Amino acid sequence: ETGVTQTPRHLVMGMTNKKSLKCEQHLGHNAMYWYKQSAKKPLELMFVYSLEERVENNSVPSRFSPECPNSSHLFLHLHTLQPEDSALYLCASSQIKTGGGEKLFFGSGTQLSVL
Amino acid sequence: TQLLEQSPQFLSIQEGENLTVYCNSSSVFSSLQWYRQEPGEGPVLLVTVVTGGEVKKLKRLTFQFGDARKDSSLHITAAQPGDTGLYLCAGRSLNDYKLSFGAGTTVTVRA
Numbered sequence: 018e019t020g021v022t023q024t025p026r027h028l029v030m031g032m033t034n035k036k037s038l039k040c041e042q043h044l045g046h047n048a049m050y051w052y053k054q055s056a057k058k059p060l061e062l063m064f065v066y067s068l069e070e071r072v073e074n075n076s077v078p079s080r081f082s083p084e085c086p087n088s089s090h091l092f093l094h095l096h097t098l099q100p101e102d103s104a105l106y107l108c109a110s111s112q113i114k115t116g117g118g119e120k121l122f123f124g125s126g127t128q129l130s131v132l
Numbered sequence: 133t134q135l136l137e138q139s140p141q142f143l144s145i146q147e148g149e150n151l152t153v154y155c156n157s158s159s160v161f162s163s164l165q166w167y168r169q170e171p172g173e174g175p176v177l178l179v180t181v182v183t184g185g186e187v188k189k190l191k192r193l194t195f196q197f198g199d200a201r202k203d204s205s206l207h208i209t210a211a212q213p214g215d216t217g218l219y220l221c222a223g224r225s226l227n228d229y230k231l232s233f234g235a236g237t238t239v240t241v242r243a
Contacts, residue, residue, distance in 0.1 A: 021174070059136070060175075060220070060233040107174050120165075121231070123174030 020044065023108050023124035030098065031132055038093040038127045040108030048113045049091040050121070051083060054105040066091060067113055098131045105129070135159070136223055136234035144240040148210055153237040155221035156203040162224050164197055164204045169218040169236070211241045 021042045030036050042049060051063040065073035066085040080102075082094040091108055105126045111119040136157045145151050155164070163182045167175035179188050181197035181204060188195045192215075194207040208215055218236045225232070 023174075057141070057235055059235045060222075062231075109174070120177050120180070121167075121175075123176070125173050 021108055021110055021122050021124035023106075023127055025127055026125065027128045027130075029130045029132065030095070032098060032100070034098075035094070035096040037095065038106055038108075038129075040091040040093075040124055042089055042091075042108075042110035042122070044110055044112075044122060046110040046112045046122070047088060048111050048119075049085060049088075050109040050111070051091065051093050052107040052109060052123075054107055054126070060107070064093075095129075098129075100131050103129055103131045136221055136232055138219075138221060138234035138237050140237060141235070142238045142240075144242065145211055147212060147241055147243050150207065150209050151211055151239065152205055152207045153219055153239070154203070154205050155223075155234055157223060158202065159223070160201050160226055162201075162226050164201070164224070165222045165231075166195055166204070166206055167220040167222065169220060170216070175218075175220055208239075211239075213241045213243050215239060216241050 024039045048067045050065050053061045053063055062075050063077045064083045069085050069088055080097050084092040105128050107126045108124040109121040111121050113119055136155055139154045143151055163180055165180045166178045168178055169175040179195045181195055184199045184201045186197045192209045196205050218238050220233055220236045222231050222233045
């Protein structure tokens with residue numbers, strides 16, 4: 018497999034459930050990201066991991082908990098979500114270099130519905 | 133977070149027609165990227181523009197970065213149904229290189 022793979026593609030969960038989203042990148046990149054995409058709104062950056070260290074956390078509620086066990090894998094653990102958390106969750110990876118300008122490679126996303 | 137406004141929000145045209153979508157901001161960017169996202173998939177990078185006034189062509193797609201590096205446009209010539217998708221612009225800030233996305237323009241090309 019190549020690129021960035023996300024599972025599951027679709028997830029329906031109740032507000033009391035606990036679930037996890039998985040992302041795997043096969044590109045040898047040194048950074049991984051979680052984005053939230055809601056209809057008619059810009060992509061919202063949630064978390065950034067660089068070399069397996071969390072370098073950014075954009076005021077995301079604690080009901081979202083990221084985990085990056087190695088440079089190829091990224092998880093987003095979900096618990097006690099709210100209906101407004103329903104969205105497409107996108108994982109991305111990039112090769113961070115000095116001065117920015119890196120390209121993001123996105124997975125196909127997990128379409129999450131919270132009932 | 134730097135605000136990028138994309139217009140129009142939706143665009144529906146007939147195959148063979150031309151179209152232009154816009155990405156505007158009051159902020160200056162070190163670079164700007166355009167992505168296309170097809171239904172059920174993640175965004176895919178089309179181009180990165182870096183220099184003010186820069187024009188890049190990718191087959192029937194022409195990308196322009198404004199002279200002041202605050203805005204950009206994407207022009208598609210002789211659109212085809214395969215051009216259908218959500219077009220997103222993303223600007224990288226001068227100071228911390230953070231990437232901010234616009235809300236996108238949904239383009240539908242009818243056969």
